[in-house]
Amino acid sequence: MxxxxxxxxxxxxxxxxxxxxxxxxxxxxxxxxxxxxxxxxxxxxxxxxxxxxxxxxxxxxxxxxxxxxxxxxDGYLRDxxxxxxxxxxxxxxxxxxxxxxxxxxxxxxxxxxxxxxxxxxxxxxxxxxxxxxxxxxxxxxxxxxxxxxxxxxxxxxxxxxxxxxxxxxxxxxxxxxxxPKDPNGHLYDEEIVVILTDWWHTLSSKLLRVLLSPEGNGNTPTPDAGLINGKGRFNCSALAANNITIPEGESCSDDAPRETFRFVPGRRYRLRIINASGDTNFHFSIDGHRMTVIETDMIPVEPHTIDRLSLHVAQRYSVIVEANAEVDNYWMRAEMMTDCFRVNNAILDPMVLAEVRYDGSAVGEPTSEPVTSTSLTTGNCEDLDFRLLAPVVPQRAKEPTKQFIFNVTFGPDDQNITRAFLNNVTYDIRPYSPILNGVLEGQTVFPPGENVYLLEKDEIVEIVLNNLIPGTHPFHLHGHDFQVISWVNSTLYDPVESPKLYNLDNPIRRDTSTLPSRGHTVLR
Ligand SMILES: [Cu+2]
The missing domain is CATH 2.60.40.420 (Cupredoxins -  blue copper proteins)
Known part of the structure; x- marks a missing residue:
């Protein structure tokens, strides 16, 4: 193509x-x-x-x-x-x-x-x-x-x-x-990959050393830039304006090319959008176009048309965009949800842009205006309303055989380094003693820092995540998809009241969800 x-x-x-x-x-x-x-x-x-x-x-x-x-x-040269x-x-x-x-x-x-x-x-x-x-x-x-x-x-x-x-x-x-048997396959003619990332001008190992020190205070560094398919355009004058000197061996140029997508009028494109960020949630939109969501994290969903899509870290969506606007050039926007960042970064431009150019359009950058109106997002740093999308292959939530309630907190460990805790345990990695080795050898007792919960095969587990801090956090489960049966902002889990809000009838299934600020989510 x-x-x-x-x-x-x-x-x-x-x-x-x-x-x-x-x-x-x-x-x-x-x-x-x-x-x-x-x-x-x-x-x-x-x-x-x-x-x-x-x-x-x-x-x-x-x-x-x-x-x-x-x-x-983004135009800034580094290793x-x-x-x-x-x-x-x-x-x-x-x-x-x-x-x-x-x-x-x-x-x-x-x-x-x-x-x-x-x-x-x-x-x-x-x-x-x-x-x-x-x-x-x-x-x-x-x-x-x-x-x-x-x-x-x-x-x-x-x-x-x-x-x-x-x-x-x-x-x-x-x-x-x-x-080839995609149930939504009749809705699109071609496919495009759109991978969103945040980007720093410093190697992450250096940033991590500061974060995991007593001075780190849990302040995850805010990115310097954002990229679409690995491309973005940094404004180098922001460095001097903020008294940042460029180290030896690095340089900055203002003319980095943005990603460009060619649209053929009348064609229907499936955009496979991936938030591959370290710490950034995005609002995604294309000026002058609507989009129809057909996939959440590898699960086909009933088509649902929106103007703007929120993607939290590690989430993916497919949307259909029809090239049905006037032949012209349009901005694709991945706007960082700046409310989610812990600290301000003066050199960051949170509006990450790419160009959508119709065949037959004039030369020059787009001059289009952002879409307004409705969005799947309920607030600036929140995930989409989990009730709005439904999997094509319906599944009712099954009765759980076990319930785990995890309280999520952040705080200093015994060395005064800020870490995350699940029920007061912070994960203690042993890189050269993988947990799986123990499991395969029939081990049933694990070090407390590995926070291992043992299950029988085919159990149905309800996981309640209580977020005791104001920040939101992605939650991802390896090896499984889960159903998001509840997601409540600003209210902690209550065994009597919370189940009244459960959505058990074909809830959204995915592998990455979000812990709402001082709220809770329930997964099965
Ligand atoms: Cu994973």
Whole structure:
């Protein structure tokens, strides 16, 4: 699809968001009938650079090298971490039924690992990529081969380093599993990946050292910029205006290209939007266009049309956008929810922009105005109203066999470092003694700092999360989707009153939700 390809980037001789977005074969070419998932992909005859299936259920091979290199995604040149010299990391695009085999070589000075977010890894938990949880980290100059099986799942997700804060420095890429039998497949002609990230001008290991010191005070540093598909435009004059000097070996240029999407009038685009941020929630919109939500975190939902979409950290949505506006150029906006940040950052422009350019439109930047009116969001730092979306395949919430109530707090540990606590326990990672090893060996007693809760297979668990602090927080469960049966701002869980608000009839299912400020959420 040449009209969806990114124009070649130049940008002052430095690497600027250097990985073009993936392209897809058009929907019309999907095999309509007789799709056999057990056989994997069809021989589609398309360019296989981005890993479209080969046919015959073969395993698709990926060779990834993680390294450090200079790049300037927003125009500010610094050292970043990335995969195969690219940022964002290369997209993995599979058809449901495919398997991916990903050989990861660690060529940085720190141990690392790769996690495929939202993949259940049924029967293969050792490929989940969590340092200290499911594996030892991959040492420098060593390799580890992961497998991803898509027999049971499809949709929009992402993969990233799951060691320390490395993904914030660039080890993050899209993972897309297309379903030829997508129940919403008749609603779109083409697919586009939109990956949203926040960005800092300093390596995250340096920022983390301050945060995890007694001076850190739990003040997560606010980003310096935001990016769409690894591209953004930083205003370098903000540095001098705030007395920030550029260190030796770094530089700033004002002409970084923004991401550009070509629209063909009349076509219907499925935007697969991924919030791959470290700490930023976004409001997403396109001037002059509405959008129809059809997917939450790999679960197809009944189409629901809105003007503006909120995405919290690690959440994904697919929306349909129809190129039905006047032939012109329009801003795509990912506006950071600044109310969620702990501290102010004077150099940050929270309005992150990309261009949507219609075929046949005039040259020059868009002059469009943002959409107004309704939104799925109830407040500035809040998640969407969980009652507005319903999965296409309905499931009533089942009666739980167990209930866990977790109180979430932040406070100083015994070394006066601010940490998060679940029921007064802060997680104490043992990178070289993964919990999974103990589980597979039949261990039933774990160190208190690992906060392990043991379950029998097929139990139904109700998880109540009580947020005792004013900040909101993402909550993500590995290996499962959950139903969000309640989500209440500013009110803690009450065993008598709270269940009266439960939505048990086909509640939204997903893998990443939000703890509301001083409120609670209930998951099953
Ligand atoms: Cu995950």
């Amino acid at each position: 040449p009209h969806l390809c990114q124009p070649t980037l130049t940008g002052s001789g430095v690497i600027l968001g250097n990985n073009p977005p993936p392209t897809f074969p058009p929907r019309d070419d999907y095999p309509a009938e007789g799709w056999d998932y057990s056989k994997g992909s069809y021989g589609d005859g398309y360019d296989h650079d981005y890993g479209h299936g080969d046919g015959g259920g073969e395993v698709l091979q990926y060779d990834f090298t993680i390294s450090k290199f200079p790049a300037a995604p 970043i971490y990335g995969v195969n010299g690219q940022y964002p990391a290369p997209p993995i695009i599979l058809n449901k039924g495919d398997k991916a085999s990903i050989r990861v070589k660690n060529h940085i000075e720190f141990p690392t690992s790769i996690h495929a977010h939202g993949m259940h890894q049924r029967g293969t938990p050792w490929y989940d990529g969590v340092t200290g949880g499911t594996q030892c980290p991959i040492p420098t100059e060593e390799t580890f081969t992961y497998e991803i099986d898509t027999a049971y799942q499809s949709g929009t997700t992402w993969y990233h380093s799951h060691t320390s804060s490395q993904y914030v420095d660039g080890i993050v890429g899209p993972l897309i599993i297309r379903d």
